[in-house]
C-alpha cells in the first residue's frame with residue numbers, strides 16, 4: 301500500500317504543480333482544465349483513462365463541454381500520495397500537448 305504524503309511533502313509537491321490546489325474538504329488536490337472544445341476535453345479523458353488503468357490509479361472528474369474538473373486522492377492511503385502527484389504531472393503534460 302502506498303503511503304500518504306506528510307504535510308511538508310504535500311506542500312513541496314504543490315509548489316511544482318501549477319494550477320493545482322488543495323481540495324477544501326479532504327486530503328486531495330484539484331484542478332480545472334479547459335480545452336478548445338468537447339472533442340479535446342474528451343480526448344484528454346480518454347488518454348488519461350488508459351494511463352490510469354495501467355497505473356491502477358483513477359481520477360475523480362467531472363466534465364462539462366470543454367471543462368474537466370479533476371480531484372486526485374488515494375483512497376487506499378486515506379489521502380494524498382505520490383501516485384496523485386505522478387497522475388497530476390501526467391495530466392499537465394498531456395494537457396499542454398493538446399491545448
Ligand SMILES: C[C@H](O)[C@H](O)[C@H]1CNC2=NC(N)=NC(=O)C2=N1
Nearest residue numbers: 356357358359373374375376377
Ligand atoms: C483494488 C484497486 O487496485 C484499488 O481500488 C485502486 C484502484 N484505483 C485507485 N484510484 C485511486 N485514486 N485511489 C486508490 O486508492 C485506488 N485504488
